[in-house]
Amino acid sequence: MSNKPVRLGLFIVLALSASLPALADVDGQHLYRQHCAKCHAEDGRANTLRGWLYFAQNLSKVKWQDNNSDSDILEAIQDGPGAMPGYADTLSEAEQLALVKAVRDLRKP
Ligand code: HEC
Numbered sequence: 153m154s155n156k157p158v159r160l161g162l163f164i165v166l167a168l169s170a171s172l173p174a175l176a177d178v179d180g181q182h183l184y185r186q187h188c189a190k191c192h193a194e195d196g197r198a199n200t201l202r203g204w205l206y207f208a209q210n211l212s213k214v215k216w217q218d219n220n221s222d223s224d225i226l227e228a229i230q231d232g233p234g235a236m237p238g239y240a241d242t243l244s245e246a247e248q249l250a251l252v253k254a255v256r257d258l259r260k261p
Contacts, residue, residue: 196258
């Protein structure tokens with residue numbers, strides 16, 4: 153019996169496991185700075201010119217954080233309420249979920 157198929161199988165398993173951490177390792181904070189900070193500001197307070205022009209939500213506010221569930225936030229990211237663009241087609245699900253977490257991290261005590 154040749155062990156060629158075995159080696160091919162082993163190669164595939166190794167290739168797959170090497171690419172999995174890359175998938176799990178989506179940096180929500182980086183995505184936030186890249187896509188959201190121009191309106192909502194780095195700290196979420198939306199005190200930017202664009203945030204002010206578009207009436208962007210202050211995401212750091214405790215009251216807002218308490219009144220919105222993770223799925224509310226996910227929905228906002230996907231649909232883009234008001235002047236905000238929707239990201240349903242441009243960001244993967246993993247990226248959208250990482251952004252929900254990044255928005256949660258903006259909460260100010
Ligand atoms: C072009 C400016 C702009 C960009 C870019 C933007 N937003 Fe917004 N966002 C807004 C505005 C304006 C609102 C308020 C809309 C409203 O109240 O109708 C808003 C609202 C929200 C809300 C709250 C909705 C609610 O129900 O209170 C969340 C959460 C949010 N944005 C997250 C994000 C995230 C995360 C990103 C990046 C992926 C992002 N936004 C990018 C302008 C922007």
